[in-house]
Amino acid sequence: MIVHHPEDEFLLSLAAGRLPAGQAVVVQAHVESCGHCTERLSTLEAVGGALLERAEPHPLSPDLLAATLQRIAGVPPEPASTSPTPATAPAGTWLPTGVTWPTSLRGSKVTPWxxxxxGRRFSRVQLPHxxxxxxxxxSISPGRSLPRHRHEQLELTQVLCGAFVDERAVFGPxxxxQAGPDVHHEPMVQPGQVCxxxxxxxxxxxxxxxxATAIARWTGV
Ligand SMILES: [Zn+2]
Structure with missing residues (x-):
């Protein structure tokens, strides 16, 4: 059962297409696995559409169409973010049997573990866009932890499988x-399954x- 969801500000920004790509794929990975947030996102998109329909029309500058077309021409195409079929994990990575590779990562390059x-492994994900x-x-084995650390700024995490616990709560599949600079923690993986x-x-x-600092520098975490 999913307990922790993204705050509405993330869903609103996702609905408006304003969330930076790295954040967007983590929030999307959550939404595609969470019925509650799928519904919430649909509501926010509908509200946004209704607000746009009611908005007073404003005169546009004469060169807006040309400028917009020019910008569109310069933007590389993005991969489809939603797909009815689950994406498959790229070669060189693995997830435990039965765990779905997030559709939001379709087309990404992933380094080998x-x-x-x-009991701790790391893989860099590179988005095409x-x-x-x-x-x-x-990937952290049961009973192991990620050494105690802080974040310089924001960290967003979606649990794909397994569960970890820290001073705040248990985070399950x-x-x-969402952890900011105020969070100083040592996430410990619970028994049973790799997280x-x-x-x-x-x-x-x-x-x-x-x-831990030396290993992090060496691996680029
Ligand atoms: Zn949710």
Whole structure:
């Protein structure tokens, strides 16, 4: 059962197409697995459409159409963000049997898993439409934790499988986590199943320990 959902500001920005690509794929990965947020997003999109219909028309500048067409011509095509069929995980990665690869990651390049400590692996995800977005997969074995750390800015996480717990709550399959600079935590994976998360980070993770800091620098986490 999904307990943690994105705040409405993320769903509103997603509905309006204003969410940066790295954040958007994590929020979309949540929405596609969560009936509650799928419904909420539809409502927000409908409200946005109704507001646009009621908005007073304003005169447009004469060169707006030409300028808009010019901008559209310069934008590389984005992959379809919604698809009725689930995307398959690219070669070199894996998810436990029965876990669906998020459709929002369709077309992404994913590096093979890299060791970042006993029971901990990391993989960089590169989006075709925003290769610089700091997006990665983390895989942590039951009973292991990600060493205690802070975030420079915002971190968004979607739990694809397994569950972790920190000082705030338990985050299980399908849950969404938003952590800002105020969160200083050591997420511990619960017994039973490996926990794989899709994470987007603004800035770097700042680990407390010297070894974790050295591994993070070495691997680029
Ligand atoms: Zn939700």
């Amino acid at each position: 890299r060791w970042i400590g006993p 925003d290769p610089e977005a700091t997006l990665f997969l983390l 399908g849950d969404f986590d 794989v998360c899709l994470t987007w980070v603004e800035g770097r993770l700042r680990f407390d320990g010297h070894i």
